[in-house]
Each structure stands twice: as C-alpha cells, then as structure tokens.
Amino acid sequence: MTEIFGVPIQALLGQLMLGLVNGSFYAMLSLGLAVIFGMLNIINFAHGALYMMGAFLAWMGLTYWGISYGWALLLVPIAVGVFGMVIERTMLQWLYKLDHLYGLLLTFGLALIIEGLFRDQYGVSGLPYEIPDLLTGAFNLGFMFLPKYRAWVIFASLAVCLATWFGIEKTRLGAYLRAATENPKLTQAFGINVPLMVMLTYGFGVGLAGFAGVLAAPAFQVNPLMGSHLIIVVFAVVVIGGMGSILGSILTGLGLGVIEGLTKVFYSEASSTVVFVVMVLVLLVRPAGLFGREK
C-alpha cells in the first residue's frame, strides 16, 4: 500500500473526507457570522447558542409534533430566523452606532441565557436524534465507508453556502444589501428601506446557524453545550478568512476542516489547537485575514 509519511494513503483520504465534513459546519456557521458582521457590524456571539437551538428545535419537532427531518430542514431555519429578527428589532438595533464591544457583550449574554434555559430543561447529557431512514447506510468509496449522512452534510452545506454567495454578490437584492452596508444614509436616500434589510440580514444569518443545527442533530448528540464547544473555532475561522468576507469564510471553513483532519492523522493531541496556530500565523502575515481588505 502506498504511504505518505508512514500513513497509508487510504487512511489519509478518509481523514481528508471527514475533515471536509467538519469543514462544512465551520463554513456554514462562519458564513452566517461573516454576513452579520459585514452588514450589521455586530460580532454575534449568540451564533453558537442559535445553532444549538436549531438542533433542539429539530429534536422537539420530531419528538413532540412528529415533524420529520426534511420538514425540520425547512421550518427550523425560519423559526430561528424569526427569533433572530425579534432580537434584532428589540435589542440589537440600538447598538449599531456604538462600539463593537456592546454588541459582543449583548449577544454573549443572550447566548448564556439561551444555553442556561435549555440546560435547565433538558440536562447536559444530550438527546438522541436518529438519522432519517433515507440517509442511513454508507457509500463505499474504495478508501473508506462514507456514511450517506455525512455525504449529505457536505452536499447540503456547499449548496447553501454557494447560494448565499450568489445571492449577495450577484443579485439585485444583494447589491442593495452591499450598498446599505457601504453607505446606509445614501442608500436610504434612494428609497431603499435599510432597517428592514438589516433585520432580514440578521434573520438570514442566524437562520443559517439554525440550518447547521438541524444538519448537526443526527450526527452529534443534541446537547445544550454543543454550540459553545464550536463557536470559538468558528470565530477563529472568521478571523482567518477576514471579517465580513463571504467567500473567504466559506473557503477558510472548508480548508481549516481539512487541516484539522490531517492533524488528527499525524498528531491528534494538537487537533483542537491547530486552528489557532493557523490563526496566529495568518494574523502575523495578513492582519486583515486571508480574504479581508484593509480599511
């Protein structure tokens, strides 16, 4: 068998594939953060909690009301998005003129409250969510058995990420959004309802977190702490990609998933720190991030 640095090439390919799966989650979450930061100038620390909420809503839908996985994929992001819009209208909108720190503190507080409520209600051991029948089983890729569900995760997140990128960069609505970010007063003067766009943007950004939560539910245990475990890594991804860069956060998310996967092959103890090592290196060379622009 061919080997690279003493690791059989098949094992390496398998780990790359798994890295891509994790990278898909990073990409989706960091994309939402990047969209929100780009448009609202808010560092949304509640993102992890809303991702967790997405997973819980999927579980609750199935357990209490018999809502299947497919419907959850559609309905949960909307529900989380609406919840986000309520937060934006009632709390966040007062903070845009202030320093970033205020938004960060508010969303951090919200995250603690949301997590606390779920922990109080459901404990911390987690709840099981079965993989839907259609997606059980595995593909034999020759070098590994890839569970169908993991393949679906990669496909679904890539589709959502690309659609988001297309929507923001290539459509008229996206152009309005970008204009509103660049110069809100002038955009308003052209008759575009900027506060509405900002609200929708926040709703969409956290809706992405809700979507990622539903995707995560069958792969991991549904657990009140699942968001806080992930959010720090996701922030590192955003920083590496460049704050506010759409394409940057997608590519960096996937790329770092793969780097993490490779670290697990060669020195697994470092796999939780490698992302931060990369972050330090990137910041030394390009302080605005790989895809960010200096202002």
Place this chain on the structure above:
Amino acid sequence: MKKTTIATALAAALSLTAGSAAAQISDNIVKIGVLTDLSGAYSDLAGTGAVEAVKMAVEDFKAKEKPAYAIEVVAADHQNKGDIASNKAREWFDRDKVDVITDMVTTSTALAAMKVAKDKNKIALISGAASTRITNEDCNDVTVHWTYDTYAVANGTAKAVVKQGGKSWFFLTADYAFGQSLEKDASDVVAANGGKVLGSVRHPFPGTDFSSFLLKAQASGAQVIGLANAGTDTTNSIKQAAEFGITPKQSLAGLLMFITDIHSLGLKATQGMYLTEAFYWDANDETRAWSKRFFDRHKRMPTMVQAGLYSAVSHYLKAVKATGSDDTQKVMAAMKKTKINDFFAKNGYIREDGRMVHDMYLMQVKKPEESKYPWDYYNVRQTIPAAEAFQPLSLSKCSLVKK
C-alpha cells in the same frame, strides 16, 4: 502595643473556654457543604441530584435520630476547576464553619479541595471524582473516596470483556489526567488477563467529532475499542461508531459510564455493552425503595454518584451521633471503625488509604425489547466482591499505608 497584647490574651482565653465549654458540637450546628458540578458536563450525573441526595440523607437522619443540634446543607458549583473548588472550600471552612465537604466531580477539583480540607483539618467525602490518585499519591487521613474509582470500573469491565473473548484492544482516550489514568488501569487489566493492547489514540477534551479517531481504531483491527473518556465524549463516540459501521463488527467497551449516559443514548445504540457501576437502582427492594423516593423529588433515577453521596453523608452523621462530637479526628476514627450497611453498600469499610471498599457490579445493557418500564436498562451480570473490586493495598502508593 500593650493593648494588642491584652486583646490577644483575652481572645486566647476566650477561645480556650469556648473550646472546652462547647457541647462537643461546635456552635451546635453540623454543616455539610456539597461542592459539585451544577452547570457543566457532569451536572446530570451529580449536580442538583447530588444536592438532593444529601438533603435526603439529612432529613432521614433528623427524622430517625431527632438530634439536639441543627444540621445544615449548603451547595456550590465548582465549575470543574481546581482553583474554584479550593477557594470555595477555604471560604466554607474559614467563614461559614462548614464541617464536611462532599462530592467533587472531577479529579482536579477533588485533589484541590481535599488538600484544603487537610490543611484546615476538616473532612472530605468524595463521590463523583474517579482518579485513583485520591487514595494513592495524594491520599490523606481526612479524605474518604466513597463510590468508585478508575481502577474499579476499568477492572470490572475490561476483565469481563476479555473473558468473553475480546482479546485485542484499542483505546480511544480523552487527553487529560483522568483519561490517561483510565487507559492505564484498563491496559493493565487487559494484559493481566491474557489480552493484548494494539494501540491508542488521544483526543482533545471535550470533543464533538470522533469519526477520525474511530477510523483509526477501525484500522487497528482490534476486537474491542475501549472508551477511556466520559460524559458527552463517550456518548458521541458510541453514536458515531454506529454511524460508521464500526459496531457491531468491533465492539465498544465504555470504561466509565453512568445510567444517565444510557438514558441519553437510548437502548438501541447501547444494547449489549458492558459497564461497571457501584449501584443500580433496580437491583433489589432496598435500592428500589430509596431510588423511587429520589425519583419523586428529582424526576430522574439516581446515578451511583448520587446514591453514594447519600450513603457517605448518612455514615458521617451516624459517626457524629456516636461520638457526640463534630471533631474531625474523632468522627473520622468512628467512621473508619464502623462498617457501612445501607442500601448502597453491604459490609463496606474505609481503608487506611481512604478508600471505601464495597462490592461493585458488572452490568450489561438490555436490548430495547427487554426493557419493560422507564429506566429499566441493566442486567446485573456479576457481583464483583469488595476484595477484588478495588486496587489491593499491596499496590498502594499512599504514604499512610504501612507495608
């Protein structure tokens, strides 16, 4: 200068008379501090349920013995951090006149708090923490390790699995003191029983995605994958092993699992697994009676950590009554002299290294169709007698053990 000397002398005189005049129970209150994980990864297996178990012990003791002194319970969250645990313990002993601290769910908090207890000459009754260090390198004469330890659970499960034919092992280990200690204890047992350890992989703690590590375990070709981790790390490993088709071709051995983990994963994912516990609520009439009372208050069946706490605190209160004192040395001597006989332990006793020795139980998780009612999860496969369950004193590294 003169004034302070007089004041000091006066204070000294006062404290002398106070010491001799007190009716043995200092300020007529016995105060129990429950230092536990109220918000983190282990708050299901200990947490508010642990506080509830201690309160039950106190209420039962009061109802039966009608003591002339008050018994109070205070609780705090140690957040699984050693420094928080030792600060809280110090504050309780110095300011709040706490006589005994209990639980301590992680090794780091237990080691930190028991050291403070030793410095202040107070008692520590540890239930939640797992490491054998508590009764070996770090042992002291005021600490009792009540419920279980890594040796006991690794010993029970690994021995049983090797005997069932699971000869080759690969470990999936949480990369910190507890995981490494569990892996080492289990490896020794596997080797001693004629099995072979093919390798291990260490994962960061806490983790979410274990598929990479599981693929390594799969590639090793080992018959058994030993999970030397705990809590959500274990439950996620089990879930993902099924997803990647690793089980049932290779089998999993959870080296430290609690009934709350089984409850969380469901029987479909866990059926057939072996695990070792100190307590099962549905073992006999006595355990059922107590557990149902606990369930009525907490809405969940007790874990071994919670049941062990009731046992530990009850034994402590009995010793206070027997000696008519809350003096640490007197009470500890009485606790060590008396055997423990309750629903949790039969003929249990406290060794000089602080280990409370009692029977352990090897369980096998039931199939979904075997489970008849809620929390009906285990078949008790074997009682591991006290003499075999824990690390023998001949291997002890505790300085209190005379060899």
